[in-house]
Amino acid sequence: MNEKKSIDAYLNEIKQERLLTDAEERQLAERIQQGDQQALADLTTANLTYVVSLAHQYAGSGLPVEDLISEGNIGMMRAAARFDGSRGKRFVTFAAPYIRDAMQQAIEQQTGLYRVLHEGDVKAEKRRSHPLSIDAPVGGSQDLSLGRVVANPHAIDPSRQMEEQAIIEELAHLVTRLDERERQVAACLYGIDTPQLNMAETGEKMGLKRERVRQIRDKALRRLRRMTSNKDLLNYLSR
Known part of the structure; x- marks a missing residue:
């Protein structure tokens, strides 16, 4: 089964899950804090399609969409374990950064970006005495330049x-x-x-x-x- 067929089959399986109300999310959050694993499963299962929608935003990043979905689901479970429904946020709003972070970390690990500018790297140390172009590739990646690593003081937070x-x-x-x-x-x-x-x-x-x-x-x-x-x-x- 190719990736598209596999994802379509997965979507057909999960799309029957109905969206939860605010009150239901709050109740599940309370049960999760008490250690109820079924509540954790119920909260995450109801939002599986949301993870799929985020995964498609990272398509072409170096990881198959199926893997991105898998990593995103793990991130969503981390968020569910920390979710406090009494604070007035819907779960997807709270979970989005966790899901994105899980996907982005998986992409970075896959493409070797964790090797970029490690402190104490011997090769980096040797290069410090030489000026670098802002567009020069770093970390062995042709897709990552110094300009993408250095913070822009005028950039949006x-x-x-x-x-x-x-x-x-x-x-x-x-x-x-x-x-x-x-x-x-x-x-x-x-x-x-x-x-x-x-x-x-x-x-x-x-x-x-x-x-x-x-x-x-x-x-x-x-x-x-x-x-x-x-x-x-x-x-x-x-x-």
Whole structure:
């Protein structure tokens, strides 16, 4: 069985799992903290499709998607063991950094990036007296340059960027519960799997007047707010 068929079979197996409510996640989190392994399994099983969606973002990185899914599932289990449902975050928002980190570490191990600029490396020590081009490859990898290793003081904070990405991913997860027209409007206005549009552009794309788009958006927002207690996501929806 090739990779695509294998992943399709896996998706068919897990797609029957229904999404959990906020209350259900909180209850499972409490049981997990008490050592309930079934609760751990229930929380992670309900979010397996989310790991698959993240794994596809790393396709072509050097690891088969199947391996990325496997590593992501391990990361999700680590997150589940630490998840506190009382803090107002949905599990996928909390787990996203753990899942991504697990996948990225696996990719780095596979491609040998852990060998980059180790302190005390004899060869690196010999090179310190010579100027290096910012575009020069390092660590034996032609894909990694010094410019990608050195921090950019003007760059966006990666942790903040990851948190915002997690919020968008949770929003995309919740949008699937809306009806078709609400889903289309939300996808356009928030740039979910499509370029982000304003209300006028969304109306033009969907053949609707701007006021109608606003009405559909407001209805979708009311439904989305009822679906989550994640304060970060609620703040994002209020922008």
